[in-house]
Amino acid sequence: MGYAVVLGEALVDLLEADLGGELIYRQAIGGGPLNVAVGATRLGGEVQYVGSLSDDVLGDRLAAFLRKAGVGIRGATRVPVPTTLAVTTxxxxxxxxxxxxEPPSYALLESDDLDDRMVGDASVLYAGSISLLREPFRSxxxxxxRVRGPIRVFDPNVRPTLLPDGGSVTALRDLVEEFFATADLVKLSSADAAVLYGGADPDQAAxxxxxxxxxxxxxxxxxxxxYVSAADGGSMLPAPSVAAVDATGAGDSVMAALIRRLLADGFPADLAGWHRNVRFALAVAGLVCERPGGATAMPTNDELTARWGALL
Structure with a gap:
């Protein structure tokens, strides 16, 4: 089993909460790609996070969180701007x-910061999310x-609050389709699909x-x-029934679980192989939804077994 390289943002979420009738915001480690890196690591994968972290105290906390989670950060660079905050309602x-x-601390990775050998030797490369909206990260x-070798996985992770008009949606669609065209796996939400493709259903978008x-x-x-689509067909798989309290990071946990399976077993040969992987990923996401908060909600294999029993 090799390792995955995860490119993208790490930031701090301020999560809306109620404390004795008073509205407060609870600080949490966040960013879709960071969630993916932590999630895949907690499931037993080896991951290197590649991105930009602020050199402020919150950036120090992000770096410490990644290290404690077991995520490698030798591909991360520190930048002298305040850590971006994501206020979550x-x-x-x-x-x-x-x-x-502004500028966003998460999007300041330069092309020259990339270790091409680290990327080329990886088994899986993840890219996507809101970092792609900005330079220099996009380059x-x-x-x-363009580096040959890894299985390439992509998640557009559309955030409508960053798309103020139809022109910005068109520009994003053009950008992500550039990556879609050469991706081995694209994971997106039905909400992402609706924004990118004018209300398209999951099967139509796929x-x-x-x-x-x-x-x-x-x-x-x-x-x-x-909904899962592969060369030999497509079908809908049901999610397990859960008492959801917070869906933050649920989609990221699906990607993390899929990356973990790609690291362990390689690229599935057919739709049946994808079914096994996606059932596992949906079980991971179900457990995440029963917990508060993004990265801290990412489960271990032992926690999955305790919740769901033996998994495929």
Whole structure:
């Protein structure tokens, strides 16, 4: 089993909460790619996080959190700007994010900061999320994506609050389709698909993305489960029934679980192989939804077994 390289943002979430009738914001480690790196590591994978971290006290906490979780950070660079904050509000268990901090501390990775050998020797390369909206990170991600060798996985992780008009949506679609075209796996949410493809259903979006060149597509659909599309067909898989308290990081945990399976078993040969991987990923996400908070909610294999019994 090799290792994964995860490119993207690490930041601090301020999570809306109630304390004795008073609205407060609880600080939590966050960022979709950071969640993915931590999630895959807790499931037994080896991961190197590659991105930019502030040199302030919050950046120190992010670095310490990654180290404690077992995530490698030799590909991370420190930058002299304040750590970006993501203020997180909720409709039920579903989060909405508003970002504060300019320039964003998470998007300052330069192309020259990349270790091409680290990327090329990896078994899996993850890219995506909001870091791609900004330079210099976008150029660094493109450079990493061109390196031959790893299984390439991508998650657009669309954030509507960062897309103020139709032109920005079109620009994002053009950008992510550039990565879709050469991805081995694309994971996105049904909400992402609706934004990118004008309200398209999961199967329609998956067909569109596979038509661009992606080898497999997984569209998560919240409590309904996930739609899986591979070369030999597509189908919907149900999610386990849970009492969700916080869906923050649930989609990231699906990607983390899929990366873990790719590290262990390689690229599935058919739709049946993807079914095994996605059932595992949905069980991981179900447990995450029963806990508060993103990265700290990512489970270990022992916790999964305690909750669900033996998993495929």
């Amino acid at each position: 909720f409709e039920g268990a579903e989060p909405t994010f508003t970002f504060y901090g 660094a991600a493109r450079k990493a994506w 067909d569109q993305i596979r038509g661009l060149g992606a080898r497999a597509v997984v569209v998560t659909c919240g409590a309904l489960g996930a």
